[in-house]
Amino acid sequence: MRSTIDIREELIDEAKRVTGIKKKKDLIHHSLEELIRKKRRQHLLGLYGTSPVDLTREDIEAFRKHER
Numbered sequence: 001m002r003s004t005i006d007i008r009e010e011l012i013d014e015a016k017r018v019t020g021i022k023k024k025k026d027l028i029h030h031s032l033e034e035l036i037r038k039k040r041r042q043h044l045l046g047l048y049g050t051s052p053v054d055l056t057r058e059d060i061e062a063f064r065k066h067e068r
Contacts, residue, residue, distance in 0.1 A: 040066070 012024060021027045044055075044063060055063075 012027065015027055015031065016022065019027065019030060021030055040063070
């Protein structure tokens with residue numbers, strides 16, 4: 001999907017610097033994937049407390065299926 005968005009150039013430059021990703025498209029994809037992963041972890045921790053230690057292997061595998 002093509003989209004036109006206005007992103008501050010200093011944010012793009014900083015993100016490229018800290019990730020080592022050169023292309024804007026790759027940087028945006030990476031950033032969105034990381035945001036989704038972070039929010040899913042926060043959601044899981046909210047469901048299971050402060051540590052996912054109580055999760056079974058099946059719980060973890062089910063969660064991983066949703067990441068793909």
